[in-house]
Amino acid sequence: MAKFATRVRNTEGAPLTSVDAFNAVDADAAAAMIHPCCASTAWARAVVAGRPYADRAALSDASNPVIKGLSWADVEEALAAHPRIGDRPKVAVSTEKRWSQGEQAGVADADAEVLTALADGNAAYEARFGHVYLVCASGKSAEELLGILQDRLDNDPAHERDVVRDELAAITRLRLAKLFG
Template identity: 40%
Template sequence: MELAEFNALDAAESARVVGVWAAIPEWVQSVVDGRPYRTVDELVAVAEGLARDWTRADLDAALSHHPRIGERPAGTGAEAAASRTEQAGMTDADDDVTALIAAGNRVYEERFGRVFLIRAAGRTPQEMLAELKRRLSNDPDAEVGEALAQLAEIALLRARGDVIETASTSTPTETGVPS
């Protein structure tokens, strides 16, 4: 949707949109309350700044909505659709890589008590597996930090994917024609 449309949504609908980016109620409300945004970059900068305050409790709340890496997201809603798009690279994964990720997911959940979260968009299954193995050696506090950083990356990518510049908010070029 265009930025002007996002800015004009009623509070409940805009919260539904932002909640798909990261299901952290206080963050969602703050992003919604920050409207109107002049540019998508401003929207993303505010969302990113607010994400720096996320806590372990926020992470746990948000992860209740995230599927495991390598598992097909269930449902028909916007969040499931976003997850399916982000994890599209897993459809081409070799069976052995898929099995190793599934086994790693179980170990991760036993160790940290939550699903393994990684920005899947732009990563190969082998890269995700390597990160899973590496992060299994983290101590719990370091892993919370890494998982929160991944959640923020996912949220900001989703925001940029959902909201585009409005023609009237595009930055003029040197010729005065919007880019």
Template identity: 45%
Template sequence: MDLLEFNSAPTDRLRPELAACCDVPRWVDAILAKRPYADVAALTAVADQALRELDDNEVDRALRAHPRIGDRPQGASTEAAWSRKEQSGVDPESRQALAEGNRQYEDRFGRVFLICATGLSAAQMLNSLKERLTHDDATEAAVVHEELRKIALLRLAKVVTA
């Protein structure tokens, strides 16, 4: 949809679209509360700032909506379609290595490995996963928050076009 439509659409129509970008009600509410936006840059700035303000519980909530890297998300939801496209660089032989890395990551950090996969090859994702396994908890929490921010902003750009 274009910005004019975004600015005028009923809240109940936009809420699921925004939640598909980042499933955190406070983030969705922050974006909706500032409508109308003069341009996409203003919308992006509000969305970005609200993402930077997410607390650990909100990041964890958002992570629950993301599939494991290498898994083929099932279903016809917006999130599943976006995840399939975002992970298009994962070839079948890399899936097993990513699955093992995911298990190690989840054992180490207790959450799904999240990376902004758009434009990355499977090898790049696997290298990042291996590097991130060496992080301490605080460093990794900051990286996860940043990856979530990048994904949400890319998805928002798919919802609202200039």
């Protein structure tokens, strides 16, 4: 497992592995390869069980229905790997944390007022829904992310779970593209 985690950490921005390599390794190694894309063990097992994949598009297409079918406990496992929006670690020690930093790049230059509002919004969201506010942050400014958060606070819990699954699927697609390029 460590062999593949090291391989993932060595390159940023370029494809990190091939679908053929993913198809060829044993199930545990394959699950370790894709874990940075979605931290749900059930997701990784199901995606690995669907091998072989012809290409990244087929792999990505297979991921979406798996995410939709995850139990809520499995979604929560994936959510546990995501930092709060605006609450970025100083040092990225894992692939997931490095990817989260890049995905949240729009927050990097936010002023103190927006960062405070995001922190307050994160707390309100977590109090209302019981989990971290998950949004596909790539390409969005801090102000946009705050607006989305504020809008989603009005969702009923069942609808919000559907939104979270959609956001998790979007993030996973982006990360699969990074991993398999």
